[in-house]
Amino acid sequence: MHFDWIDRAALARSAGAGLSRRGFLKTAGAATGGLVLGFALPGAHRFAQAADAKLHAPNAFLRIAPDNTVTVIVNRLEFGQGVHTSLPMLIAEELDADWSQMRGELAPAGDAYKDPAFGIQITGGSGSIARGFTQYREIGARARAMLIAAAAEQWKVTPSQCTTSKGMVLGPNGQKATYGALADAAMKQPMPAAVVLKEPKQFRYIGKPMRRIDARAKSSGRQQFGIDFKPENALTVVVARPPVFGAKVTKFDAAAARAVKGVVDVLEVDLDRGARGVAVFATGYWPAKQGREALQAEWDSSAVEKVSSAQQLETYRKLAKAPGGAVARQADVSKLGTAAHKISAVYEFPYLAHAPMEPLNCVVDLKDDACVIWAGTQFQTVDQQVAAGLLGLKPEQVTINTMMAGGGFGRRAVPASDWIGDAVRIARAWRSAGKRGPVKVVWSREDDIRGGYYRPSYVHRADIGIDANGQIAAWDHKIVGQSIMAGTLFEPMMVKNGVDGTTIEGMGEPYAVPMNLSVEGVKQNVPVLWWRSVGSTHTAYVMETLIDEAAHVAKVDPVAYRKKLMGEKHARHRAALDLAVAKSGYGTKKLPKGHAPGAAVHESFGSVVAYVVEASVVDGAPRLHRAVAGVHC
Structure with a gap:
């Protein structure tokens, strides 16, 4: 889809x-x-x-x-x-x-x-x-x-x-x-x-x-990235964030942190999602980090949900098996019970952090009637509006200088502007304390991984009926997971009848299959966000492996099976697949003993990519020997 x-x-x-x-x-x-x-x-x-x-x-x-x-x-x-x-x-x-x-x-x-x-x-x-x-x-x-x-x-x-x-x-x-x-x-x-x-x-x-x-x-190392930039007289800030999203600090040892050489001050600050944390201001990153470690902070998480990975997975599995959910695509699945062959599968996908090479960072210089921000952001307009709202300024009073960034994969484009907003909140607290000058908020690698806004975890449940001729007679499919778009400015155009379009993108097409597709949207106290190819990060794997399973049951070559399901439509998918097949020698090249070919094709954001691979199993684990891609932009 x-x-x-x-x-x-x-x-x-x-x-x-x-x-x-x-x-x-x-x-x-x-x-x-x-x-x-x-x-x-x-x-x-x-x-x-x-x-x-x-x-x-x-x-x-x-x-x-x-x-x-x-x-x-x-x-x-x-x-x-x-x-x-x-x-x-x-x-x-x-x-x-x-x-x-x-x-x-x-x-x-x-x-x-x-x-x-x-x-x-x-x-x-x-x-x-x-x-x-x-x-x-x-x-x-x-x-x-x-x-x-x-x-x-x-x-x-x-x-x-x-x-x-x-x-x-x-x-x-x-x-x-x-x-x-x-x-x-x-x-x-x-x-x-x-x-x-x-x-x-x-x-x-x-x-x-x-x-x-x-x-x-x-x-040559001469390129200045956001994390390299520090205005004159700026202080570096490292933040102690709660271990549960939205929790609040109740106690910390400010004196111990201030005793660290290079630490200038310690302030309790507001953070994203209603949380309260502690900001350590220092002359550099290392003293700020050491000061944070000396805080011995204690937290109150009684008012927020605590998500357990094990409990969440158990809940998702039950929801995936249960009837109901928002309908994304309707089809007759009455032939499932009488199908000659049946494929049943459950796919489980974990939360994924973006983990760019350069951790998040932001410099804020707050004046009486203006704010200047330096950040490697993907979302300048939204960040500017959020910063202005937090400061009681007009958007045009907030200047955002875009810095070169070391990766992002979507993490630098957050509708809630969490990391920009936090830096602005910290600058506001600094100024409210009677201090002046720019502040540079730096996230550690650990902060980045724990800080949230992950690709959601998902569970897919698929039941496929295949008739005696190898044709897919019915396909009942359900996806359970959080909505990325709900509550954002993209919700009006991307969430329809309770179905987040990013959850199901890549499902069904390019194959003419009678798929009944539903989605169970779940709310959790874990902030989620797009990650790389968004929905295709899970749907592509699900679709292509299930099509392979169906081809295996039908005893038909997987490339031929795919092309038959495409019919005369989807010329770009056929062209990409044909190119990968031709360049790889699929079906004509003799492979070493124990090696086997595999094929897949998928469209994401307007580009169609097909792969033909040569793989084997070594000591129980798959090993990839060769991959040939056919791309139709």
Whole structure:
């Protein structure tokens, strides 16, 4: 079952037909001069109100400096996936820039940097390129047209007589001028009403392997990540958090913590989900950590639910077997009882922490009427609103500087803004205590793992009836687990009739099977969140292993069985599977004794991936020898 996370109608309006000239604006150049372009997006999205249907004030997306460097403002978080290179590639392609002159810069929180499909500034949904493809290319094309117009005016020729190559405009009589030399003059040119984008066969950068803009800095240790950033006079803060979500501290030894060299102060603070903890302020991370260990904190968890993994699993198993639940998909399962063959299976999935390489961290500098935040966040708009609400400020009074991050997998995009909110609460407590100056809140690796917002635990129960001809005659399936979207801004579009779309995405399709699918949503005192491919992190494994089981019962080759269940539909799935099969030698390659092939295909966030693997069992454990992927983007 496929669910769309994005508003494709809004995406088509904002990108598919290209932006109008009104959507592109020249912005004030830097003190050093140059060409500075931005674009503004209409507020047509799922979260927009009628009054929002206007153009936001522009922010710079492109700067061409006199030294010929081209800086692209990246409206996403770079945390390893490569947008710091791929989005500049789009502009460089249409600009005809010299790749060695390209630079990237992460955008702060701002209306102009909002995702056109979500209506908020976000890095998520596996759509940074898809949703920025036209916008960034048009910025490059318009800048190129203005540079050509400036050169043509200086050389007293027509723009059609000029061409561009590697950061230079070339004239009909051998004239040459770098983009940097023309930047100031180009800034005075009118914005072109329309531009023609390149055809794919003309691409020099798009689709080609390119040197990553941030590769040298990262590989040499010079790249500054959020955890490296510390303003002058900032104190480092480590927090003692309750062992149960929402619990409150009742007692702690502040004197023992203050006795640690480097500890400046200890304060009781409000935390996410109504909890109360203790913040240790110090001159560095190590004294703050040592001070926390000296606290000997005691906690009151009497008012909150204490979740037991064993009890939860037992409850989930019972619910999975019981009738009922919210109906996600209906089908006749009356043939289950009379089916020639039956497959019954239970799948159990644990909570999963995101565990990015860089633990969570956030710097907050709180003033009387403003707040400045430095954080590697995927969720700038939401974080800005939450921070403003906690401080009694307007969102525009909160500045969020986006920092390079070391991984995230969804943990840096929290609807509750737990880690940003906690840092703001701590800065507020610091200021309320009569103190001034920025604070840097750092989570340890252990804090990160224990801190919550996990991929939910799930239990799947499947009963499948297969007839004498090997066909799936009935499939009754139930999923038990917490809803990720309930209580968030995404609930109105993602939770329908009690079914969270993220729980069931990937179920059923691409196979034509009579599946009766229900969901039992459970509330637990464990905060949950999307994790990597969200629903597909459990549904892909369930679907593909069950299809394999059915093929085994039917005594049919698993690839042929899959293709038969797809029918003539799902051409992309068939193409990806055929590619993996062809490149792997599946069915034709002789395998070593004890080795066997396996196949699977699944769609997630618009991409279809098929795998053919070669595996064996060694000492009772599976061993993977080879994997070949077929990908249809």
